[in-house]
Amino acid sequence: MSSCLFCRIVSREIPAEIVHENDHVLAFRDLRPVAPTHVLVIPKRHVAAVREAEDTDVELLGQVMIGARDAARKLGLVAGGYRVVMNNGDDAGQTVFHLHAHVLGGRTLAWPPG
Ligand code: AMP
Ligand code: ZN
Secondary structure, three states, X not given: OOOXXXXXXXXXXXXXXXXXXXXXXXXXXXXXOOOOEEEEEEXXXXXXXXXXXXXXXXXXXXXHHHHHHHHHHHOOOOOOOEEEEOOOOHHHOOXXXXXXXXEEEOOOOOOOOO
8 A cells, every 4th residue: 555645546545536537647626725726636657746757757747737738628727727836845835745736726816926
């Protein structure tokens, strides 16, 4: 059994509200949403963060972005717009060390972020 929270969501050991899935990625609603729509898109294969990614992970990284696009389409975010964010390490506030893209939408998002 994996000790990684998001690997356990991939293997269905921990439940999540899944909104999109294919062979490469899983997208599910964030437990503590910070926008009206807030989902996480994760690769099914464990990579801790973009900062840990190898050159050979180019396909995985592309699949996460395509997964973000597809989740946003399914959730009706395309017309209004949305943000895709990937936190890396402590200064960025990363708390789960399985790479994930936050897809945020449904309201006007401030810039710069906090
Ligand atoms: P980050 O701070 O970028 O590492 O983002 C981790 C995100 O995972 C946070 O927004 C948490 O609310 C979210 N989260 C933590 N545990 C779960 C879970 N079991 N299901 C869904 N989202 C989760
Ligand atoms: Zn993992």
